[in-house]
Amino acid sequence: MGNLHPNGQAGPAREDSPIRSKLRRSVTAARAAQTTLARAVTLSGRGVHGDRESRVTLAPAAPHSGIVFSLGGAELRADWRVVDATQLRTRLSVGAASVSTVEHLLAALSGLGVDNALVLVEGDEVPAMDGSAQAFVAAIDEAGVVDLPAPRALLQVVHAVRVSHGAGWAELAPADSGLSLDVEIAFEGLIGRQRRALTLTPDHFRTELARARSFGFLRDAERLWREGLALGASLDNTVVLDGETVLNPQGLRFADECVRHKMLDVVGDLALAGAPLVGAFRSYRGGHALNMALLEAAAREGALTWREAASVAEAPARHPSP
């Protein structure tokens, strides 16, 4: 399912050798300039929740645009303030316009360091592709990432903030540079407790997170279908677990694929802060709702301060006052 169609417009038409493209990617890790896509690319496939065909076109955007979803004449900036549903997926909504399941696409854009992009959506959901961010990474690579003539804006965590719900919690704490992630999950059966930590870089995102798929439990399927969710879920886009068994014939892509996917979701959800975060994220039994509550609490408690990328490198104060 899902096709990748490079649109081949709006961007410098230069041949890109693998070496040049690799160099450009490694530069992305430490970029101080804002970035966008070099040209537009289109992906299509079915949605995991609505089970309808949809298409998204990722296109270049001007500095300071952020990631903007365009659908039905409306524009929605990817921002936690316009999130209106978090059960199993993240949905953005303004007025009558809404787009579901944005988190894996946002994770790919954020993970690869794309600051600005216009996402034209035909349908009401981002295609599920294979349930991971792999197809979005491939599309961004197909388009290429270029610098824009504006310094990258970052949101620096200046004091710790924590939210909890039941046994689960999530927190952001200050860090000298970059965004570190430490995610732990606990489920019965095959998954058990899994924990993973990494510093978010384009390379780490590609190799450790991008291929990890969504997962779900067979016992939940009927209830979700009654609620109109996961109607398009299948073994092609979801790891389905039944007790100690993985129902997908190919098995898992990583022994700890589930915690890797949770971390991928975290990257997508934190992209809704509106700019790359500088800080340390940790969660235990977290999810989309807790991640959104964390961003809301961080804003309410004044835990985030805008910085330009260069000034973070120059003055990486440990606990600067806001």
Ligand SMILES: [Zn+2]
């Ligand atoms: Zn996910």
